[in-house]
Amino acid sequence: MAVTLVFLGKLADLAGASEKSVPGPLDWSGLLEALPGPLGEAARGEKVKLALNGTVLADKTALAASDGDEVALLPPVSGG
Amino acid sequence: MKDIRILHGELSPGVAMTAFNAAHPEAGGLVSFVGKVRPDRYVEELELKHYAPLTLRGMEELADATLARWPLDGVLLHHRTGTMKPGDPIVLVSAAARHRRDAFEAAQFAMDHLKSDAWFWKREKRAGVWHWVEPRDQDHADLARWAP
Numbered sequence: 001m002a003v004t005l006v007f008l009g010k011l012a013d014l015a016g017a018s019e020k021s022v023p024g025p026l027d028w029s030g031l032l033e034a035l036p037g038p039l040g041e042a043a044r045g046e047k048v049k050l051a052l053n054g055t056v057l058a059d060k061t062a063l064a065a066s067d068g069d070e071v072a073l074l075p076p077v078s079g080g
Numbered sequence: 081m082k083d084i085r086i087l088h089g090e091l092s093p094g095v096a097m098t099a100f101n102a103a104h105p106e107a108g109g110l111v112s113f114v115g116k117v118r119p120d121r122y123v124e125e126l127e128l129k130h131y132a133p134l135t136l137r138g139m140e141e142l143a144d145a146t147l148a149r150w151p152l153d154g155v156l157l158h159h160r161t162g163t164m165k166p167g168d169p170i171v172l173v174s175a176a177a178r179h180r181r182d183a184f185e186a187a188q189f190a191m192d193h194l195k196s197d198a199w200f201w202k203r204e205k206r207a208g209v210w211h212w213v214e215p216r217d218q219d220h221a222d223l224a225r226w227a228p
Contacts, residue, residue: 070133077196077200078200079215
């Protein structure tokens with residue numbers, strides 16, 4: 001088991017994949033360590049939100065994910 | 081009554097509207113909006129991506145908010161994902177009500193919210209290269225008029 005990171009929109013291009021597995025537990029600083037270069041910078045950006053198991057976090061720096069959890073990185077939506 | 085769907089294949093507005101109408105014999109009117117991939121000489125394809133855990137629930141909540149705000153018999157939100165060509169239908173919103181004004185306003189409210197804050201990411205292929213579409217200020221302005 002691990003934590004699954006899901007990259008949406010242009011973040012998937014930056015990641016070169018739509019998903020990535022990282023060892024849990026995972027907090028905000030651990031997430032940034034797992035995201036090299038421009039991906040980490042994008043994640044820090046105020047417009048990028050995080051969802052933990054389908055619930056958007058009010059404060060992404062409070063991330064606390066465990067093995068089996070899914071963390072989605074959500075850039076601004078472009079609308080339907 | 082809600083009819084909320086994310087469609088991975090074709091969206092047939094006529095078929096969906098016929099079924100929605102049949103489901104609401106008590107309604108005095110239906111208002112429907114079909115959004116299409118806008119024909120544009122440079123856009124070859126459009127791709128919409130969604131995130132299942134958020135997108136469908138967000139649409140369900142939008143339908144609930146619409147039903148709470150107007151006296152409706154039903155609301156329908158159908159949204160495509162995947163790859164589409166210019167002219168293809170992307171979205172169908174329908175509202176059924178006893179009276180037309182409620183149906184018009186509810187359909188517009190639901191559509192403005194789908195356009196600006198639904199969980200979809202869009203990219204366009206121009207000259208063989210995919211480009212992500214950024215949020216439009218106009219969509220947020222359209223939303224602001226529904227603020228309480």
